[in-house]
Amino acid sequence: MMTMFALILSVNLAMPAVMHEVPCQYCKLMVVQNTETQDNEVVLQFGNKRIEYRCVYCAIADSPRYSMDIIIYAPSEKVGEPVIILRKDGKWSTRSEKAVFINKFKEHAHCAELSRAFHTKEAFDAYVEKHKVEEPKALKLDELVAAILKPKDKQ
Amino acid sequence: MRRVIVALLMIPAVGIAIDHSKLDYGRPLQIDDADPLAFGEMAIEFGASISVNRSRKPDYRFEAAYLYGFAPAMHLELSAEPSLTNSKSEFGVGLFIGIKRETDKLPATAIKLGYHNSDGENELSARAILTGQIGAIGKWHLNGEAIFALNAPTDQRKTRFAGAIGYSTPIGLPNDFSQTFIVAFNIAQNTHVGESAMGLLGIGLRKQIGVREVIALGIESDLFGVVGLSRPSLRLTLGLTSSF
Amino acid sequence: MLAAVLVAAQFPAWMTSPRPMEVFRLRASHNDAVYSIPRLARDLNAVDVGHATAYEALVTGREGVLESQVWNQIVRTLKNPPRFKPDEKAIAPTFARLYGELELVFDWAHVLHAQTIDVLASNLSDAQKEAEIERLWHFYRSRAPYSISGLPLNMEFLDSRPYSGNFRIKYPKVNALFWGYHWLQAAMYDMLYRVPRDMWELSYDVVREQYFERELWDTNRDFMPMFAEQSPRFAARFPELANAFDNLHMLHDMVNDILADNSLDANQKRHEIRMAIWMVLDSTHANCESGEGEEKTLHDHRHMNGMAGMGMMVGSTPELMYMPRMGWMSMEECHHCSMFMPDNDMRWRRSTVSIDGWTMEVRCPLCARDMAAQYLGRAILRLPTEDPNKLLVLVGDELGNYTSTMKGVVFLEMEGEHPECNRWSYAFTSIEAFRKYVSENPQYKDARPYTLEQWSALAGKKPATYERKQGPVDNPYKNWHKGPAR
Numbered sequence: 001m002m003t004m005f006a007l008i009l010s011v012n013l014a015m016p017a018v019m020h021e022v023p024c025q026y027c028k029l030m031v032v033q034n035t036e037t038q039d040n041e042v043v044l045q046f047g048n049k050r051i052e053y054r055c056v057y058c059a060i061a062d063s064p065r066y067s068m069d070i071i072i073y074a075p076s077e078k079v080g081e082p083v084i085i086l087r088k089d090g091k092w093s094t095r096s097e098k099a100v101f102i103n104k105f106k107e108h109a110h111c112a113e114l115s116r117a118f119h120t121k122e123a124f125d126a127y128v129e130k131h132k133v134e135e136p137k138a139l140k141l142d143e144l145v146a147a148i149l150k151p152k153d154k155q
Numbered sequence: 156m157r158r159v160i161v162a163l164l165m166i167p168a169v170g171i172a173i174d175h176s177k178l179d180y181g182r183p184l185q186i187d188d189a190d191p192l193a194f195g196e197m198a199i200e201f202g203a204s205i206s207v208n209r210s211r212k213p214d215y216r217f218e219a220a221y222l223y224g225f226a227p228a229m230h231l232e233l234s235a236e237p238s239l240t241n242s243k244s245e246f247g248v249g250l251f252i253g254i255k256r257e258t259d260k261l262p263a264t265a266i267k268l269g270y271h272n273s274d275g276e277n278e279l280s281a282r283a284i285l286t287g288q289i290g291a292i293g294k295w296h297l298n299g300e301a302i303f304a305l306n307a308p309t310d311q312r313k314t315r316f317a318g319a320i321g322y323s324t325p326i327g328l329p330n331d332f333s334q335t336f337i338v339a340f341n342i343a344q345n346t347h348v349g350e351s352a353m354g355l356l357g358i359g360l361r362k363q364i365g366v367r368e369v370i371a372l373g374i375e376s377d378l379f380g381v382v383g384l385s386r387p388s389l390r391l392t393l394g395l396t397s398s399f
Numbered sequence: 400m401l402a403a404v405l406v407a408a409q410f411p412a413w414m415t416s417p418r419p420m421e422v423f424r425l426r427a428s429h430n431d432a433v434y435s436i437p438r439l440a441r442d443l444n445a446v447d448v449g450h451a452t453a454y455e456a457l458v459t460g461r462e463g464v465l466e467s468q469v470w471n472q473i474v475r476t477l478k479n480p481p482r483f484k485p486d487e488k489a490i491a492p493t494f495a496r497l498y499g500e501l502e503l504v505f506d507w508a509h510v511l512h513a514q515t516i517d518v519l520a521s522n523l524s525d526a527q528k529e530a531e532i533e534r535l536w537h538f539y540r541s542r543a544p545y546s547i548s549g550l551p552l553n554m555e556f557l558d559s560r561p562y563s564g565n566f567r568i569k570y571p572k573v574n575a576l577f578w579g580y581h582w583l584q585a586a587m588y589d590m591l592y593r594v595p596r597d598m599w600e601l602s603y604d605v606v607r608e609q610y611f612e613r614e615l616w617d618t619n620r621d622f623m624p625m626f627a628e629q630s631p632r633f634a635a636r637f638p639e640l641a642n643a644f645d646n647l648h649m650l651h652d653m654v655n656d657i658l659a660d661n662s663l664d665a666n667q668k669r670h671e672i673r674m675a676i677w678m679v680l681d682s683t684h685a686n687c688e689s690g691e692g693e694e695k696t697l698h699d700h701r702h703m704n705g706m707a708g709m710g711m712m713v714g715s716t717p718e719l720m721y722m723p724r725m726g727w728m729s730m731e732e733c734h735h736c737s738m739f740m741p742d743n744d745m746r747w748r749r750s751t752v753s754i755d756g757w758t759m760e761v762r763c764p765l766c767a768r769d770m771a772a773q774y775l776g777r778a779i780l781r782l783p784t785e786d787p788n789k790l791l792v793l794v795g796d797e798l799g800n801y802t803s804t805m806k807g808v809v810f811l812e813m814e815g816e817h818p819e820c821n822r823w824s825y826a827f828t829s830i831e832a833f834r835k836y837v838s839e840n841p842q843y844k845d846a847r848p849y850t851l852e853q854w855s856a857l858a859g860k861k862p863a864t865y866e867r868k869q870g871p872v873d874n875p876y877k878n879w880h881k882g883p884a885r
């Protein structure tokens with residue numbers, strides 16, 4: 001057990017590698033692959049497992065299935081520098097103090113581009129401008145979690 | 156009278172001996188079904204019985220048999236039966252021939268040919284066997300046998316007939332798949348000329364107790380027949396079959 | 400062409416003869432050794448009950464309650480399996496009476512199934528087991544006229560009969576049970592093949608959990624589980640057996656579909672069942688060769704490249720097949736890094752990973768570990784060591800931590816390019832073996848020996864060589880039995 005805690009606390013700053021193009025564990029659509037200019041794959045890590053999701057929404061929405069501490073690597077505006085979200089002892093936190101999130105998709109076909117993380121509000125603004133997102137709203141982590149999880153699911 | 160029973164007993168079990176649903180002659184009742192032993196299968200069988208008579212001491216018997224499916228639908232049987240009470244040693248040889256399996260229209264059919272020797276008294280026998288489905292999981296069985304005494308004294312029949320009708324069904328389904336209940340009625344002509352036929356009713360259970368072992372437990376009682384000192388009134392049988 | 404082949408079918412004499420002709424199994428010391436893994440033995444006993452109970456219901460007018468009462472009854476047995484192998488004829492007397500010739504084929508193939516598992520679960524050495532399985536296969540083929548072909552058959556052809564798909568559409572829950580049984584019967588081979596005895600029970604923990612938590616109830620499965628998908632190591636070594644078992648399982652499917660086809664009367668059902676038997680019989684394909692044959696016909700004996708123990712699947716080419724739950728696959732390449740797998744004399748260097756109901760061959764321990772890390776659930780990794788006769792078997796927990804009974808195991812992992820991955824990712828039975836390898840391969844002189852715990856926590860980079868396979872359609876099984884064939 002101590003080993004597990006040690007592992008869970010040793011957070012990588014870079015996105016862990018996931019290999020295969022697989023369906024999202026939550027929405028079952030194929031995970032959009034990283035490109036040279038933009039990361040897309042969301043990785044949820046616990047123990048030695050690295051489970052891939054299509055967007056931040058999917059990873060958080062699926063998080064109640066995991067009883068242990070988890071780390072979510074959310075793709076950001078910077079390639080190879082994900083926003084790291086932690087859930088430790090049921091409490092959510094992020095390593096990026098200024099991180100904000102977009103969560104504006106109506107159908108999961110668009111979740112990968114419209115449920116993402118940003119290290120700064122400026123990066124968020126640039127993204128919504130570029131993608132012409134209607135009524136964009138920058139969410140803090142607690143707002144994002146509250147929007148996604150029902151009260152009974154929050155851990 | 157007793158010779159009739161012995162003759163029926165002495166040709167031992169047949170078929171896929173490990174199956175608890177398979178009827179083995181003498182394991183525990185005196186009735187066969189029409190399934191031969193599988194080609195290549197061997198089995199050994201042991202049986203012990205006690206016959207309780209109204210007017211004499213119990214008769215203990217022990218039997219051992221070896222069966223071998225030497226060809227498709229055919230098997231050979233060798234059996235030996237030393238009596239523990241009167242020192243009479245007996246042995247028999249049988250050939251079981253499966254003629255047809257049961258189909259949607261006709262029952263399974265087999266014949267069994269046997270030779271039996273008991274202290275110099277030689278007999279040949281031929282038995283016809285039918286087995287068919289009755290109800291959802293039950294089986295009926297019909298045996299008809301002719302026995303030819305090769306050196307019978309003048310007061311005994313040279314040819315006599317015997318028959319049996321029986322019913323078997325698995326019990327315990329769908330929770331228990333290891334046991335079969337059997338009931339059988341036997342009728343046979345007396346060996347002695349002028350004496351009437353004897354009827355016998357038995358119930359039994361065959362139960363799988365190991366990966367390749369089946370035990371058989373049965374009780375039989377005569378219903379009618381000659382009243383005499385040699386007449387058994389009740390017989391308890393315990394058998395064990397192991398195939399390999 | 401198809402019609403000509405089928406019309407030309409002449410049933411062998413034994414098929415229409417009512418003569419009893421059961422054959423007993425090969426007499427051997429390993430018989431019933433499966434009981435050394437008691438839970439597996441009992442679960443297999445329950446499979447026999449499940450088969451027989453469903454068949455009896457189908458032929459006695461109880462098909463209306465097949466998905467309810469009968470399903471419940473079977474599930475009760477699966478959860479409370481019998482101690483001993485049941486007498487299927489006692490459970491399904493009507494089925495045995497009506498389709499005696501089919502019973503012969505099923506029983507004889509089931510004997511082969513049982514005896515090969517007995518061999519694998521016995522105390523024989525690995526070499527003795529391989530020889531014994533060869534002997535069993537020879538015995539199976541030569542002893543009875545109703546043996547099933549060991550050639551790869553085209554599954555798309557066999558599953559394109561007019562009646563195909565009936566059963567899985569009408570009775571999805573019971574069909575899921577059948578496919579669940581066949582999943583177990585395929586998965587158990589690699590669970591045991593060349594696996595050290597002390598890992599059998601540990602491995603069966605994982606297999607059994609998957610069996611009871613998913614495989615028995617999966618009504619969304621595209622196709623029946625194929626042997627080489629579940630036990631690729633055994634299928635590569637014994638392709639004829641793998642094919643025979645797939646052909647047997649396909650015969651089960653065909654019979655199920657025929658019995659579930661209400662447009663057929665009793666005589667037509669009997670004829671179609673005999674035809675289905677004939678199509679998979681060894682004697683029907685007597686002059687055929689593995690790897691040859693006309694595409695999508697009865698005598699299409701092509702197989703997947705790299706896997707002679709697997710016939711052509713729906714929509715597949717020899718290069719590419721669609722694997723349910725996994726997508727398009729090449730059987731020749733590592734499923735993690737897409738590099739060609741070691742073959743022929745070096746085939747033993749392949750690793751496998753089993754998780755989430757599938758088993759994949761991969762090229763090195765890193766590929767196995769990292770592939771398993773990407774999926775939920777417990778995994779079994781089977782990794783070669785420096786000794787061809789010592790397979791390292793790792794059983795994982797939900798967190799991806801691995802355990803093994805092989806003491807002293809160490810790993811080399813000095814990550815480089817994946818064309819060399821089976822050189823820089825390596826499992827060793829001992830530190831001495833590690834040092835010897837490093838001394839013979841000075842490019843790894845700086846490598847440290849990882850313990851199992853350390854190695855379990857590592858994660859490699861995404862292989863630059865990985866290439867996701869694309870088939871002609873997304874999923875060839877989609878609407879497979881809603882098209883012209885029906």
